[in-house]
Amino acid sequence: MPLNAPRIVMKFGGTSVADLDRIRNVAKTVKKQVEAGCEVTVVVSAMSGVTNQLVGYCESLNPLFDPCEYDSIVATGEQVTSGLLAIALQTLGVKSRSWAGWQIPILTDDAHSKARIKSIDSSKLIECMQSGVVPVVAGFQGVDDNGRVATLGRGGSDTSAVALAASMQATRCDIYTDVDGIYTTDPRIVKKAKRISAIAYEEMLELASVGAKVLQTRSVELAMKEQVRVQVLSSFDDNPAPMENSLPGSLVVSEDEIMEKEQVTGIAYSLNEAKVVIKDIPDHPGIAASVFAPLARENVNVDMIVQSSGSNQKTDMTFTVPKTDLLNVQKILEREREHIGFAEMLADDDVVKISVIGIGMRSHTGVANTMFKTLAERSINVQVISTSEIKVSVLVAAEYVELAVRALHTAYGLDAQ
Template identity: 60%
Template sequence: EYDVVVSSGEQVTSGLLALTLQSMGCKARSWLGWQLPVKTVESHAKARVDAIDSPDMIASLERGEIAVIPGFQGISSDGRVTTMGRGGSDTSAVAVAAAINADRCDIYTDVDGVYTTDPRIVAKAHKQKAVTYEEMLELASVGAKVLQTRSVSLAMKEGVRIQVLSSFLGDDAIPADELPGTMIVSDEEMDQLVEKGDMERQLVTGIAHDKNEAKITLTRVPDKPGAVAHIFEPLADASINVDMIIQNVGRDKGETDVTFTVPQADLARAQALLEDRRDDIGFNRIITDSQIAKISVVGVGMKSHAGVASTMFRALSERGINIQAISTSEIKVSVLIDEDETELAVRVLHTAYGLDAAEGKA
């Protein structure tokens, strides 16, 4: 019933927008999630799009009607309204674009594109003309708030290009090739842009930061098979996402310290779950720290170039910034540092990777 309530706002707004378009002389109609329908895998408040049956909507579009579709919602296999949680409207838009084989999906938000870092921290941060799906996924997962990971993941799966634009642009029509936002594209399309000279491939695409994580350390965990599973199984069952994980060499033989991060909002719940499992896990103490930040360097150029991590570590050390933990992927390096040093770290790394002077490149 909660999903029915929270989805009502989008339904009302869709009808109002359709009425407004009609008053302007446009042919328009609203399509609610159950009318298309947007079929979802049932998980209320966190539903995932499974399929969209769009023949009726396509026929409506072919008649010249504007389709006004509420985002964020769908219908389960048993006919119940479901909602998709945070970022659900972006995911809905990408799913509809894929269903009708659209050339691209334009998403209007409160920023006008993807920047090399937060321009509120680094005045020289600049907007990227294009980034790849992989880069956007990594940036979204480590703190960049332009798009949610689910919408980017779906776009990559379905091959839908996403254009990120500002909701506060003027009313003048802009040709597609002159859109002022950032295009999210495949690796192949990015390579084509580079070959044409429209883009210049950078080693690093962006620097992201996230202050919404907390660190948990369990001391003197028995160093034996199954011990780590006992730690993370209850967290997974409670839908608590664990990010960076480090297993340290213990002070005593047969014991180890395990450190990991969780969302700050889940810290108290995670701590309580672990305390309940203390006897099963066998740890000595729980040490928590919510005054941390995760700083991440992202770029597909890392796939073919060595030294990205060492540049990061050297630049931070030269400014006296201590690294508490490290994690990597094929195109990302993340570190944990004290929260108070977040802005300094972002500025230092933006300069270290030459992004201050890279305006207009990608």
């Protein structure tokens, strides 16, 4: 092993290890990195379908199952994959051994079924790598202070990988998945969508929370906090060992690493929104709180909010909530009707939220204007607008989703040549 060998954490998701053939392929991909001179730690998910089966068992026995037992049951899925991949690597002549969370250990809090990592002692893994053995870590899991297995919540293997990469000061954390990177928008809608070669953590968080499902949000937050460089890659490409100079996937890194800051990096959409309009509310201080406090108490996540001035000391309030909460929201507000004092409530779940995202917005003006102009040219009526430092979102009728996303993709110069 040369001095200063790049140290890489490679994480493979459930579809990448879905059966023995795919596990053999993963072993080949890992072997290439080892042969390229890297120190490698691998993190794996459960074979796809396994976690759902185990969760189903728990729920059938008791919908209010003990989360400690749930954790020790579902964590076995990743343990099986880690052992199988270790065997597959050995079969290719690569020394390897599996590590369960408790063997490392990865210490978590005791919020079972959605635990958070408290600390990782990666010294045994580093020793393992430096003795020429590839550690294969069961993702998604750790152990609490009482020695009980704890899991990190669905998709938690991404977080395991990023946390391990931080703990062992890895050069990079490679997340292998069933897509080959992060795209400027959904390629199912826009054929000319481009793979983004580098995206800032903040942008990735916005893209993920509004629809892109490539990385678990928590893993991106952690990567941002710990400054872990994350690369998203396809495990189904027969890609060459990705070296720094020609990375085939998408890098998720800090803003400073991104040379060319585009105005807009990507366009996301979410069909999981519903709009609520409350009309003719008495317009006095504290009225917003009287609407949103009861929703907060019931854990409804309110997103876009617009208050329009009406007449006669009356105002209208428009906001969006997750579609799955809509019925509940209507019930809560109906109950509070007298207290709030509104005349009428309208609901519409046939809407889509479209967002344009880019750290370049901070230094470019006119991004929002381009959006409104582009939509107006297609006669698409904007119902609600919200903005943040690196994002502009609009709510429009759901029927326009493809038209609007395609038009914006072209308008911001994102179409592939």
